[in-house]
Amino acid sequence: MLDIAKLAGKIPGISEHFQQEISASSQRLEQAKTIVQEAQRQQDELIERYHTWRDRLIFSAAIPIEPLDTRxxxxxxxxxxxxxxxxxxxxxxxxxxxxxxxxxxxxxxxxxxxxxxxxxxxxxxxxxxxxxxxxxxxxxxxxxxxxxxxxxxxxxxxxxxxxxxxxxxxxxxxxxxxxxxxxxxxxxxxxxxxxxxxxxxxxxxxxxxxxxxxxxxxxxxxxxxxxxxVEAINFLRLHNCTFDTPNCTLNCVDLDQERTPCQGIEPLxxxxxxxxxxxxxxxxxxxxxxxxxxxxxxxxxxxxxxxxxxxxxxxxxxxxxxxxxxxxxxxxxxxxxxxxxxxxxxxxxxxxxxxxxxVIRGGDRVRFFALLEQQMIRAGLQNVGTSYKEARKRGSIA
Incomplete structure (x- = not known):
């Protein structure tokens, strides 16, 4: 049984955490909108870079087949x-x-x-x-x-x-x-x-x-x-890469994936x-x-x-x-x-x-196993039933 009184004391901390996350997300969003505008101007070049270095990337990026400003x-x-x-x-x-x-x-x-x-x-x-x-x-x-x-x-x-x-x-x-x-x-x-x-x-x-x-x-x-x-966001990482070539396996081999230079707008x-x-x-x-x-x-x-x-x-x-x-x-x-x-x-x-x-509800599950039990008994099978553990869980005295 969930103790709501004890749980209530932990809720303020959760709210404060999400408030901080929303503020940080707003900043990343503004940065991402600027990056999209810049990436659109060099979209063909970024796509070519992806195809050239795909096997050396440590992330999966989707490829746009229409301009980024398509609406x-x-x-x-x-x-x-x-x-x-x-x-x-x-x-x-x-x-x-x-x-x-x-x-x-x-x-x-x-x-x-x-x-x-x-x-x-x-x-x-x-x-x-x-x-x-x-x-x-x-x-x-x-x-x-x-x-x-x-x-x-x-x-x-x-x-x-x-x-x-x-x-x-x-x-x-x-x-x-x-x-x-x-x-x-x-x-x-x-x-x-x-x-x-x-x-x-x-x-x-x-x-x-x-x-x-x-x-x-x-x-x-x-x-x-x-x-x-984040497949589309990952395409923008090609724009954010600070190296001459986006060779992740060579340039960022000693860095955690969360600390690579192209990670500026994640986890957007x-x-x-x-x-x-x-x-x-x-x-x-x-x-x-x-x-x-x-x-x-x-x-x-x-x-x-x-x-x-x-x-x-x-x-x-x-x-x-x-x-x-x-x-x-x-x-x-x-x-x-x-x-x-x-x-x-x-x-x-x-x-x-x-x-x-x-969807299979609790009653459907009970009826399925009840039907199965009836058929097994009719077939002459002995000792048909659930385990003691399952039977005990279904009939708590607490």
């Missing part, structure tokens, strides 16, 4: 359009439960506007209990609960492609504008530390699902609320910087993410992003290269996304509803 008003979508979204939740495996297994629940949402069609709001549960499902990841040193999260990402992508491509007519036929959305980044940073075989089991099915969307001309978008990314975030210049309904320049994990992606699936003032916050939206290369699809995706945010009062309604469909 484009997003056009509203047509009245007739469709949105597809998926999100997932899970029940992690536990040795204290009646059976060692895990469950992934993928929420699906399909919303149609201006077409007089019923929406789809449901979820698809999958239970994993076979040894090849539970223990395959151990050969690569990956915990089962961690592998569960990776499998969930795959299922979300597969369900999204299956749902969207099953609805949209074949390429070449007329169909209403549409958008497939996922909550979170399309850059799967977690793959960077995995063994090659493990990467293939996760990334290849995702890429196949994305390819289905590309063939059906259904734009894919990842939506990030409250993004903490991208959203803070672009929040100063974007008006509601505007997007900033497009950037190509240079995360090293993207070297594993197909060329058409490399990730680009931009920041959008959606009215309530600065959101980061990510799309694959094949969407960026088709201006019609890009504008269509951005317009539908902004309309979704407006309909959802600050957050895309399709993503919110897919989360609501996917």
């Amino acid at each position: 484009i008003a997003i056009r509203p979508p047509s009245d007739r359009h469709s949105v597809f979204a998926t999100d997932g939740s899970q029940i992690a495996p536990s040795h204290h439960e009646i059976a060692y297994c895990y469950l992934i629940n993928v929420g699906r949402v399909m919303l149609h506007y201006g077409q007089n069609l019923h929406p789809l709001l449901d979820s698809l549960p999958e239970v994993y209990y076979r040894p090849e499902d539970l223990y395959v990841s151990r050969q690569w040193g990956i915990r089962t609960d961690e592998w569960l999260g990776y499998r969930r990402t795959v299922l979300e992508a597969q369900c999204l492609a299956e749902m969207a491509c099953g609805w949209v007519k074949p390429p070449g036929a007329h169909h209403e504008p549409n958008l497939a959305m996922v909550d979170g980044s399309l850059v799967y940073w977690f793959l960077d530390g995995l063994a090659y075989e493990a990467r293939d089991l996760i990334l290849l099915p995702i890429q196949e699902a994305w390819e289905q969307l590309r063939e059906a001309r259904i734009p894919l978008m990842g939506y990030l609320s409250a993004s903490r990314s 975030r991208d959203t803070t910087l672009w929040g100063e210049s974007l008006q509601p309904g505007q997007r900033g320049p497009l950037w190509q993410s240079s995360a090293r994990i993207l070297d594993l992606y197909d060329e058409a699936q490399r990730i680009y992003f931009c920041y959008v003032n959606v009215g309530t916050e600065i959101a980061r939206v990510e799309v694959p290269a094949w969407v960026v290369e088709d201006q019609t699809l890009l504008n269509q995706a951005l317009g539908i996304m902004l309309a979704q945010v407006n309909k959802g009062f600050g957050y895309p309604v399709a993503l919110a509803e897919s989360h609501n469909q996917a």
